[in-house]
Amino acid sequence: MSGEFNLIEKYFVNRQQLRKDVLLSAGDDCAIVRPPQNVSIAISTDTLVAGTHFLVDANPAWVAHKALASNISDLAAMGATPAWVSLALTMPEPDEAWLKPFCDSFFSLADYFGIQLIGGDTTKGPLSLTLTVQGFVPEDKALRRDGAKVGDWIYVTGMLGDSKAGLDIILNPTLKNKPYSDVLEERHYLSTPRVLAGCALLELASSAIDISDGLISDLAHILKRSQVGASIDVSLLPISNELLQFVGDVELAQQYALTSGEEYELCFTVPEHNKGSIDSALAHSNTKVTCIGQIRPQGHFELHQRGTLLDWDLSGYDHFKA
């Protein structure tokens, strides 16, 4: 786009301290990086499109946070430590009033996680962002989706359901007069990628995934790849007081927790012999974790409330029966 170079120079170049493993950053034809020895590189790409993943008039600072946090969350789900990110930005016009808060927020989160922007692309078109993140994970230790075994315990980090309530409010602003709507709307955009928790789980968890489509759908990916089933006690789901007040009903809050997407919490499984180590291992990561159920043989899936089976019709539920 016209003025592209000025924009890139002004907003994207020299905004962070150089990581030692970045030999050449944005400004040349390619970035040059040097990974440490004995690590594997975890790489993930995600796109956010205005109108699909965020509203065109959404707060640019929140959009930046959501874009980077959702990508870093993929690294966290593998137990990887964030290192480098590239950003392909498409926007209709060079819009500095949008770019300034976007970049301030982007670099503040990037600095927090020690991830460096090493390059990207800037083009004209409908607003969208594509990020590629790269991180380090000890060789052969990455947390994958295919390692869950029958008898393993199922855990989640943080609280579940808030993001869906936030999305309800974004799509239907009349809900803004309900309790805690401000907090919940913000929570939809400003999730916390569970990087420290992911790293702490490297030696303990048998599988992990981050919750982007909803607990039920994402757990289904673990079950399918690991060829197992699951039993979930919905009374154990971690639900915030804000969500409970907002929806006004425990059962509805539990259903939000099961289906809420874009939470960017981790769902992971832990063998019985590692269960006792989870709390102390995660104490340093300042992350609450909750055991919500157990892995069962393939073909068995149940939602129950302290032993009483439930027959809730939730989107994604059918994945388990396949």
Ligand code: ADP
């Ligand atoms: P090329 O034509 O070789 O693709 P560009 O003009 O697209 O080069 O980019 C020039 C330099 O600026 C490159 O090093 C690229 O990585 C960097 N860059 C472009 N857009 C961005 C962006 N949005 N964020 C970070 N770096 C960017």
Ligand code: MG
């Ligand atoms: Mg280019």
